[in-house]
Amino acid sequence: MINIYELSLLDLLPISIKTKEIETVCKVLDKQLSEISEILIDNIIFPRIDELPENTIDLLAWQLHVDFYEPLELDLRKKKELVKNSIVWHKQKGTKKAVEQLVKTVFFDDFKVEEWFTYGGRPYYFRISVKNGSIKTKEQYNLLIQAIDSAKNIRSHLEKIILESNIKNELYFGTSVRKTHTIVI
Numbered sequence: 001m002i003n004i005y006e007l008s009l010l011d012l013l014p015i016s017i018k019t020k021e022i023e024t025v026c027k028v029l030d031k032q033l034s035e036i037s038e039i040l041i042d043n044i045i046f047p048r049i050d051e052l053p054e055n056t057i058d059l060l061a062w063q064l065h066v067d068f069y070e071p072l073e074l075d076l077r078k079k080k081e082l083v084k085n086s087i088v089w090h091k092q093k094g095t096k097k098a099v100e101q102l103v104k105t106v107f108f109d110d111f112k113v114e115e116w117f118t119y120g121g122r123p124y125y126f127r128i129s130v131k132n133g134s135i136k137t138k139e140q141y142n143l144l145i146q147a148i149d150s151a152k153n154i155r156s157h158l159e160k161i162i163l164e165s166n167i168k169n170e171l172y173f174g175t176s177v178r179k180t181h182t183i184v185i
């Protein structure tokens with residue numbers, strides 16, 4: 001595979017026009033092209049999102065109008081994921097899939113979005129069932145609601161969030177029997 005940053009015009013020069021003057025021109029152009037290629041790497045953004053610093057990711061999020069980016073103090077990995085997927089998510093905005101992808105990226109891994117016709121609810125309502133997830137504070141709950149509102153369509157309404165937890169506790173119980181017998185003399 002040819003590395004564009006190490007490529008020389010002399011390597012591409014056909015033998016039929018290889019003269020001393022042409023070789024000299026190619027060497028001069030090689031120097032100029034290598035300087036340009038070093039600068040170009042800074043302008044290649046999307047393929048390098050994983051390499052970019054946080055302040056660049058924040059600017060990209062602003063430029064791409066990434067939904068539900070500003071209010072959160074996310075870790076860098078989640079921020080990069082939101083920026084990477086923002087264009088696709090804008091195309092899917094207002095769908096069940098958009099809600100699922102945003103909630104999965106920011107909040108929970110194991111959950112499902114159920115629309116009203118799958119569980120017999122009221123028309124245009126949906127619910128979210130989260131397995132082994134927790135919302136510990138009112139702020140987390142409000143952020144989740146805000147995220148869902150930014151991805152769902154306008155006519156649909158969140159009916160409820162169901163948090164399922166498997167807690168393993170030991171249960172101890174005991175019984176006693178008391179038998180009394182009274183004799184009257």
